Amino acid sequence: MTPEALTPERILEATEDVLRRYGPAKATVVDVARALGVSHGSVYRHFRTKAALREAVTERWLQRTVDELAEITGGSQRPAPEKLRQWLSALFEAKRRKAGADPELFETFGVLIGGNSTVVEEHIAELVGQLSEIVEEGVQAHEFVPVEPQGAARAVFDATTRFHDPAYAPEWSKPGIDAEFAAVADLCLRGLTARPADESAG
Structure with a gap:
């Protein structure tokens, strides 16, 4: 390939392949x-x-999950x-699928989390933002109790950490995890839909 034909997208595609072949610890820019x-x-x-390249390939990889979840957030009545x-x-299944089918890139994601990467922070912010949209819809439709959507969304995200944080990936294949x-x-949904005792009694 000539340098003129080289694009960021082609570099990222090749980087994914290299990471899968060698893993994040051994993969190099030379590779x-x-x-x-x-x-x-x-x-x-x-x-x-190298760090910028690794962040970019991880961002590209994570964006696929964001796009998949966005279809649920905005595509249904x-x-x-x-x-x-x-x-x-869907979030749990996406993370579990990535951990099982793409372990090298999943490990790269874990490395970036350990390094406090802004890519990871932005990914989490996007996910919480999608959750916030759903919570706000529920509040507006009186399907959820009146709550501040962003705070409630973050609480739900934190409550389900075990099912999307890479640190818990070894547990995702254990019997009974589903x-x-x-x-x-169920607990999160009950918390959002529960009515005060005096209101339900009235």
Whole structure:
């Protein structure tokens, strides 16, 4: 490949392949350049450091999950409680699928979390933002109790951490994990739909 034909997207595609082949600890920019048939300097013209390249490929990889969940957030007229449950289930399945089918890139994600990467912070902010939209829909439709959507969304996200944080990935294939997820999701939904005792009695 000539340097002129090199694009950020082609570099990111090659980087994913290199990460899968060698893992985040051993993969280098030289490996990426070799896979593309260019000098490592050509790669650095698009991504100034190895860390920047790793963040970019992780962002691209994470965006697929964000896009998948966005279809649930904005593409349905179903009741908010049903949409919330579907969204939480889809997030869990997406993370579990990535951990099982793409372990090297999933490990890269875990490395970035340890490094307090802004990519990870932005990813979480996008997910919480989607949750906030669902909660706000539920409040507006009187399907959820009156709550501040952003705060409630963050609480739900934190309550389900075990089912999307890479630190818990080894647990995701254990027997009974689906029932445990359902129990936490049920608890979150009950908290959002519960009415005060005096209101329900009236």
